[in-house]
Amino acid sequence: MDYKEITLMINHEVEPFIAEILNELGANGVVIEDSLELQKGRIETFGEIYELNPADYPEQDVRVKCYYSEYDYKDELLSDIEKAVRALQDVEVTRFEIETADIKDEDWENEWKNHFHAFKASERFTVVPSWEDYQPADDEEIIHLDPGMAFGTGDHATTSMCLRLVEEYVKPGMSVIDVGTGSGILSIAAHRMGAAPIRAVDLDKVAVRVAEENFRINHCADAIETDTGNLLVGETEKRDVVIANILAHIVDLMIDDAFTLLNDEGLFIASGIIEEKEQMITEHMTEAGFSIRTIRREKGWVAILAEKA
Numbered sequence: 001m002d003y004k005e006i007t008l009m010i011n012h013e014v015e016p017f018i019a020e021i022l023n024e025l026g027a028n029g030v031v032i033e034d035s036l037e038l039q040k041g042r043i044e045t046f047g048e049i050y051e052l053n054p055a056d057y058p059e060q061d062v063r064v065k066c067y068y069s070e071y072d073y074k075d076e077l078l079s080d081i082e083k084a085v086r087a088l089q090d091v092e093v094t095r096f097e098i099e100t101a102d103i104k105d106e107d108w109e110n111e112w113k114n115h116f117h118a119f120k121a122s123e124r125f126t127v128v129p130s131w132e133d134y135q136p137a138d139d140e141e142i143i144h145l146d147p148g149m150a151f152g153t154g155d156h157a158t159t160s161m162c163l164r165l166v167e168e169y170v171k172p173g174m175s176v177i178d179v180g181t182g183s184g185i186l187s188i189a190a191h192r193m194g195a196a197p198i199r200a201v202d203l204d205k206v207a208v209r210v211a212e213e214n215f216r217i218n219h220c221a222d223a224i225e226t227d228t229g230n231l232l233v234g235e236t237e238k239r240d241v242v243i244a245n246i247l248a249h250i251v252d253l254m255i256d257d258a259f260t261l262l263n264d265e266g267l268f269i270a271s272g273i274i275e276e277k278e279q280m281i282t283e284h285m286t287e288a289g290f291s292i293r294t295i296r297r298e299k300g301w302v303a304i305l306a307e308k309a
């Protein structure tokens with residue numbers, strides 16, 4: 001299968017909204033290259049600095065790349081993306097350029113190899129692509145990942161906020177369901193924290209396949225049950241933790257089911273929520289019976305930890 005790569009150049013104000021727009025229009029594997037990242041540099045674990053390659057970053061504004069399989073791509077997508085960006089409320093769009101390129105299946109892996117290097121995703125977890133050699137420090141947990149066509153390399157704010165919540169709140173023996181597992185990264189993190197049993201579901205069959213492969217690479221395929229699934233529909237087994245890093249309007253659909261499925265004092269880690277929708281989600285959670293334990297915010301995104309009190 002070959003892929004279509006869509007490259008956008010946008011101004012910084014559009015960036016917090018672009019992943020949601022592209023995800024809603026069916027994109028997989030969204031890469032955001034922000035010129036501010038280069039200026040910031042990345043000081044990583046234990047004083048080590050991973051040099052960012054300037055060639056990977058634009059000098060100004062934000063470059064966004066996303067990918068569609070040849071079966072999903074249609075020419076109208078380009079105008080649909082532009083329409084959705086220009087329809088953003090209260091956001092001034094001062095730059096919008098869009099172009100496409102064809103990517104052969106065999107070049108796909110190399111594309112990711114160019115973009116994706118080892119990095120510290122949270123206090124404890126460092127994500128290392130499966131093709132990179134990396135010597136971890138004693139208290140560093142390595143997650144080996146091949147993101148392929150699934151979302152979840154850990155460098156998106158929504159994923160790294162979830163990783164931090166998992167490392168702070170998931171304790172040995174807690175049962176977990178990871179809804180919208182994507183690359184499987186959050187299930188792997190939960191497993192490393194000692195959670196069991198763990199079930200990982202995704203609507204997208206490709207994500208399920210990628211997650212299974214990542215569980216195998218991380219030696220936890222036997223510990224994580226993987227399946228296609230739509231939110232919590234049909235889930236009956238009680239859980240201590242529900243994790244969902246999807247999008248606000250989708251998270252919204254599962255709040256009541258999450259409350260029902262959780263054990264008393266169970267935790268709901270929800271992310272993929274843009275700041276504008278935070279209140280809608282926290283209000284719905286509170287109405288459902290949750291108490292909000294903590295809210296994390298980063299780059300316009302919000303992660304919420306709610307407890308079935």
Ligand SMILES: C[S@@+](CC[C@H](N)C(=O)[O-])C[C@H]1O[C@@H](n2cnc3c(N)ncnc32)[C@H](O)[C@@H]1O
Pocket residue numbers: 150151152153154158159162179180181182183184185186201202203204207229230231245246250272
């Ligand atoms: C933003 S990605 C999150 C991936 C990973 N959990 C992470 O945190 O990086 C959202 C994932 O949710 C999946 N998804 C979207 N709608 C879903 C639904 N209704 N039920 C289950 N999964 C869904 C998508 O296929 C995608 O893999």
